[in-house]
Amino acid sequence: DGGITQSPKYLFRKEGQNVTLSCEQNLNHDAMYWYRQDPGQGLRLIYYSQIVNDFQKGDIAEGYSVSREKKESFPLTVTSAQKNPTAFYLCASSILGTGTVALGNIQYFGAGTRLSVL
Amino acid sequence: KNEVEQSPQNLTAQEGEFITINCSYSVGISALHWLQQHPGGGIVSLFMLSSGKKKHGRLIATINIQEKHSSLHITASHPRDSAVYICAVRGSTLGRLYFGRGTQLTVWP
Numbered sequence: 001d002g003g004i005t006q007s008p009k010y011l012f013r014k015e016g017q018n019v020t021l022s023c024e025q026n027l028n029h030d031a032m033y034w035y036r037q038d039p040g041q042g043l044r045l046i047y048y049s050q051i052v053n054d055f056q057k058g059d060i061a062e063g064y065s066v067s068r069e070k071k072e073s074f075p076l077t078v079t080s081a082q083k084n085p086t087a088f089y090l091c092a093s094s095i096l097g098t099g100t101v102a103l104g105n106i107q108y109f110g111a112g113t114r115l116s117v118l
Numbered sequence: 119k120n121e122v123e124q125s126p127q128n129l130t131a132q133e134g135e136f137i138t139i140n141c142s143y144s145v146g147i148s149a150l151h152w153l154q155q156h157p158g159g160g161i162v163s164l165f166m167l168s169s170g171k172k173k174h175g176r177l178i179a180t181i182n183i184q185e186k187h188s189s190l191h192i193t194a195s196h197p198r199d200s201a202v203y204i205c206a207v208r209g210s211t212l213g214r215l216y217f218g219r220g221t222q223l224t225v226w227p
Contacts, residue, residue: 090161106163
């Protein structure tokens with residue numbers, strides 16, 4: 001079945017450690033996104049990518065890095081520079097629209113990864 | 119200030135009741151989304167609309183562009199409707215989404 005797979009479901013990070021969250025999609029979508037969700041807050045955009053080998057910072061990119069070497073994959077690394085990494089991380093993908101509304105079509109979400117600090 | 123405001127934050131209902139969740143936004147938009155987040159965290163898209171009204175089963179979504187307001191209605195609510203409902207708007211400039219904080223709905227049998 002087509003969809004988005006995030007792994008792992010739960011992840012623990014030690015002080016000073018980088019961790020990588022996996023996101024894979026087989027929907028043939030061009031656009032992929034990473035969001036962070038904290039209790040009582042709306043989803044916040046970390047990074048997004050509209051095409052392979054290109055990505056853009058979202059609203060809270062500091063302390064995070066991404067790569068887009070393949071259309072299907074958009075891994076997120078939470079670096080040691082991210083001082084408050086405990087959150088629920090969601091990956092999404094969508095087809096691209098055109099013109100000024102290139103993003104923002106219906107997004108398909110993964111099941112999420114819950115990251116905690118040890 | 120959040121670009122998207124939802125109300126109420128929490129909503130409790132008895133099975134069979136009619137539910138309304140409201141969403142107001144302050145930016146220019148080209149479309150509005152309603153999403154459902156299940157207790158495990160997974161999110162599914164319920165509606166994307168840019169005008170008028172859409173219906174899917176017991177769910178109805180309406181939008182008033184002039185008033186910058188949308189409502190999600192659930193008729194004959196059921197315990198399986200218990201979830202967080204999230205309103206998101208697609209900005210008219212770049213097209214990226216801005217999300218509300220969500221409404222936690224609990225329907226008791």
